[in-house]
Amino acid sequence: MKEVKSESSIKTFQLHKNYRKRIISAGEFEISDLKLPKETGAERCFAVDKKKQEEYHFVKEHIKKIPIDRKKLRTRLFGTILLAVLFGVVAAAVFAALRPVFDNLLYRKDNTVVISGEDEISEETPEENAPVYITETQLMEPEDYQVLQNKLYAIGREANKSVVAVRGIGEATDWFDNAYETESQGTGIIVADTGDEYLVVTEKKVISDASQVEVTFYNNDTASAVLQAYDENTGIAMLCVEKRQLSADTTDQVAAATLSSFSALSQGTIVIAIGSPLGEPFSILTGNVTSSSYEVSTVDANYKVISTDINASDAGSGALINLKGEVVGLMLQSYSTREAQSTVTAISISQISKLLEKMSNGESPAYLGLEICTVTAEIAKSNELPKGIYIKQVSPDSPAMQAGIQVGDVLTKIDSKEILTAEQYEDCIMNAKDGQQSTVTVKRMGADGKYQDLRFKVVFGTLQEN
Structure with a gap:
């Protein structure tokens, strides 16, 4: 294929070829004599770029902001709020469902029953500027003794709200294999109120052969009871009575007994026997402490026995209280001496408070022997x-x-x-x-x-x- 050159390109070629030739004109000079500045490479590049810019000067770019779509913005905002509300509802539901589990793991409820009554030593500090009392001897009339007696019995009646009559019902057969019902009776003292149940301390002999145990409260309301624990050494048993069996009137009247924290009872101290010291439930007898130094040695424990001049039967049971209505002793006639079997005998409540607390939590005491x-x-x-x-x-x-x-x-x-x-x-x-x-x-x-x-x-x- 022959190359065809245009006329303009031929002229340009000839111009460059004859660049050094002399051109005769009206002035008649040599082009070599014309001193022109030499064009640099950078200038040539700039000239080319400028030429290109001139060729495309019609292309102009302007950055324009996108207008705000308010409808779309409102939709997104509403969706975000809806998701947040939905997340909160789901989180609250999950938290409410799992809260009992976490409470049980992290904050275990302590259901341990604590019974007061342990021996305490109080330190009394003398008051400054204590008032000075002037005592005056005054003879009492017989009517005054009756007033005091009435006050003592009033304390006993209030304390009897913590007393229950315990009835153990069993079965036996006679010589002819005929079945008949057996019954044993005693008294119990309410020593703790857990909120859902009452804990009652009584003597094990009352319920030893019983298949069913019933307790009767101060207002004659009756409920069933179950054995919680017992101590064969002392013969003490702990019964549990569910409060849901009782009427609201009974739960309002009944209260757990207050146990004294002091064991020092000197001779002549006035005490009140409640329960059934002579066998009749909710009886009240008054008297004095005759001795508190006698000690009984049993397996794994020694107990001080409180002797009184209050009449009692062999089957008597209950508690001794002080003038504040606090229980100071638990009546246990089996601990009485041969000479004092016809009077109320008790064990200091401060000595058995730990035992009662352990039994209240369903544990029988350990045994070494x-x-x-x-x-x-x-x-x-x-x-x-x-x-x-x-x-x-x-x-x-x-x-x-x-x-x-x-x-x-x-x-x-x-x-x-x-x-x-x-x-x-x-x-x-x-x-x-x-x-x-x-x-x-x-x-x-x-x-x-x-x-x-x-x-x-x-x-x-x-x-x-x-």
Whole structure:
């Protein structure tokens, strides 16, 4: 294919070819003599760019803002609010559904029953500028004694609102295999109100052979009761009565007894017996404390017995209260001496408050099987015994006997806790649980007459009914 050149391109080529030739004109000069500035590469590029800009100068770009779509904006805002409300409703529903679960995990409700009555020591500080009282002796008339007696009985009637009559119903057969109903009666004291139920302490012998237990309140309202726990050592039982069985009138009148926190009762202290000291429920008798120093040694515990001059029967039961209406003793006629069987005998409530608290929470006390006494400094010196608690008796088939503990040993330690008094031993037993394994350290006299430390592994149990 032949290349065809245009006329303009030929002229341009010839112009460049003859660039150095002399051109004769009217002035007649050589073009070489014309001094022209040489064109640089940058200038040539700028000239080309400028030419291109001139060729496309008709293209102009303007950035214009997009107008706001208010309808679309309102739709999005409404959708956001709707989603937020929906999220809040769902979150609230989920929280309400899961709240009981989290409350149970994070804030476990403590249903432990706490019973007051433990011995406390109060420190009274003398008041400044205390008033001075002038006493004047005044003879009392017989009518004045009646006024005082009426006030005592008024205290007893108020305290009887914490008393219930306990009735144990059972079945038995005669010689001819004929079934008949048996019944035993006693008195119980309401020692705690959990909100849903009343906890009543009574004697185990009243319900030992019963298949059904009923309690009658101060206003003659009757309800069924179930055994919560019992202590075979003292013969005390704890009953549970659901409040939903009772009328609103009964729950308004009934109240748990107030337990005294002081155990010091001196001779001559006025006390009031409530319950059924002579066998009749809701009876009231008044009298005085005749003795409070007599101590009964039982398995794993020692108790001080309160003796009074108030008449009582062998089947009498109830409680002793002070002039404030507080329970100071639980009536247990089985602890009376032979000479005082016809009078009211009680155990100090402050000594058994921990036992009642444990039974109120459905636990029977732990059992080791030792009868003990404290080796005081005087006893240790006169009998050449080490300090601790002397073991007077070991119950047959008890955890202590099975471990190898013997009469005459002096117990000095349970696990890492040093035991020097009977009270410390009783606290350890009260804090122990059925099935708990512990190490008991005793001192036993050897063949050379010297005491040596021996350690025994024991497993606590519970004292079973004989």
